[in-house]
Amino acid sequence: MTQQTLFADILLPLPLPGYFTYRVPADLNGSMQVGIRVVVPFGPRKIYSGLVRKIHHKPPQKFQAKYILSVLDEAPLVFEKQFEFWEWIADYYMATPGEVMNSALPPALKLASETRISLNPDFDENFQNLNEKEYLIAEALEIQKTLSISEVSKITGLQKVFPLIGNLIEKKVVLLKEELENPYRQKLEKFVRLGREYQSEPKLKEAFDEAEKRAPKQLEVLMAFIRQSQRYVSAEREVPAREISAMIKNASPAIDALVKKGVLEVYKNKVSRFAHLEKDAETIQFNSYQQSALNDIRENWKEKDCVLLHGVTSSGKTEIYIELIREAIEKGQQVLYLLPEIALTTQIIRRIQSHFGDKAGVYHSRFNEMERTEVWNNLALGGIESLKTTIRYQLVVGPRSALFLPWNKLGLIIVDEEHEASYKQHDPAPRYHARDAAIWLANHFGAKVLLGSATPSIESYYNGRSGKFGLTELNKRYGGMQLPEIMVADIKKESRQKTMKSHLS
Structure with missing residues (x-):
C-alpha cells in the first residue's frame, strides 16, 4: 500500500492574510485532525504553533512546502464552527484570520519560539579576545547551557544586547537557537x-x-x-x-x-484551578410581571431568534436570565452569559454558581493564562478532571472575549447591559462589536439570543420596535418599589426669572 502525501493549511497568530501550507511528515499522517495545534517553522529562524484548518493532497505550486515539526494535541481545541466564526469576524471587521486567532486563544495556547544563545562547540575557551561584557556572557554560559535575550540583558545591564551578541557570534563564541515551550499543565x-x-x-x-x-x-x-x-x-x-x-x-x-x-x-x-461553589440556591419565585415577561420571551422566540428584554432597573431581569439558562442546560445545551467587564463582579458570579454549581465557569482577562486555558480546555475537551471527578461547564459567564471559546452545543446567548460601550473592541484588531458578533454566532449555531437592558441602545430598541427583534417590556420594579420621580428643570428659564437659590437645580 502506497503512503499518502498529505498537506495541511495552517492558521498562525500573525497579522498576515490567509493560511500557510505545510507538508505532513508520513509518521504524523495518523495524528492530523482539523483544529489541533502543530509546531511549524516560519521564516528563516522562527517556530510557531498554529492550528490545522484543512488537510488535503494538493502541494503548493509556487514554493516547496516545509514540513510540520510536531503535533501538540491529541484532540481538537478549535471546532469547525469556531473557524467559520473567526473567518466571518475577519471578513466583516476587516482583519486577518491570524489577528482573530491571536485575540481568541489564551496566551498559553499560542506558542512562539524564544531566541536563546548557547556556547559554540568550536569555542576554544580563549577569553583574552573578549571585552568585559562578552566575558560575562561566556562565563554565564559555562554555568548555564543556554541564556534568553532577557537574561543576557540582565547579566550585562544593557537594554540593547543584539550588537553584543552579534560580536560574540562573529568571534565564534556563541550560537543562536530557537526554543519552543508549552507552558500549560493541569494543576x-x-x-x-x-x-x-x-x-x-x-x-x-x-x-x-x-x-x-x-x-x-x-x-x-x-x-x-x-x-x-x-x-x-x-x-x-x-x-x-x-x-x-x-x-x-x-x-x-x-x-x-x-x-x-x-x-x-x-x-x-x-485539581481545578477554580473554587466551585456548591449549588444551594432555592427555586426562584416570580411575581406576575416577571412571569408575564418570561412567557412573552418564549413566545417571541417562536418567531424571532433574538429578543430584546427592556426592563427597568431592579425589575428582576437576572432571575429571568437564570430561569432561561436552567431550561437550556436541562436540554443539554451550552449557554454564554455575556456581561460588561465592569459588571462582572464576585457577587454576580457567586449568584450564578449558587444556582448551577460546577456547571458554571467564568472566563475573564483578569485570570492568568493557566486559568483561561483551563476554561478553554474544559469546553474543547468535554470537561477536566478534578479530584477524580469530571467538571464539565455548560454555562460560561464572561466579557466579550468569552465569545471566542470553543462552543459545540451552544443553545443560548444572553447579552446583559447590551447598550454598554465596553462590548466594542477598539485595539488591537479585530475591532468588533461583541453584541452583533454574538447574534451572528447564535444564528450560526441555531441558538437563541436575549439582549437585556434598562436603557437599550437606539439600534436595538429600533430593531425591537420595528419587528426585526422580538421585544419584551418589564416596567415594574421587583417588590413593588417605586421608580424615582423625574423632573425636567429649565435652569436658563429659572435663572432669568430669578427663582434659582443655588447653582444646582
Missing part, C-alpha cells in the same frame, strides 16, 4: 492520607500514643488530619496538605517525619 496538588499499615485502628492508636509521648507537633498534625478527613463523622474525604499547613504553624517538618515512619502518605491529585 497537581499534594494530598495526605494514612499509610496502608496504619489504616487499622490498633496501628493508628499506636501512632497516636507514640506521638503523644515524643512528638507533640506530629500529634497536632495527626489530630488535624483526622478532623479534616472526617474519619469518624461521615464518609472520609481527601485532605489537601495545605489545609493542615493552614491549621498548624510549621507543619511541614512534622508531616515529613510522619511520612518517613509510614504513618502518612503524600500523593498528588489533579
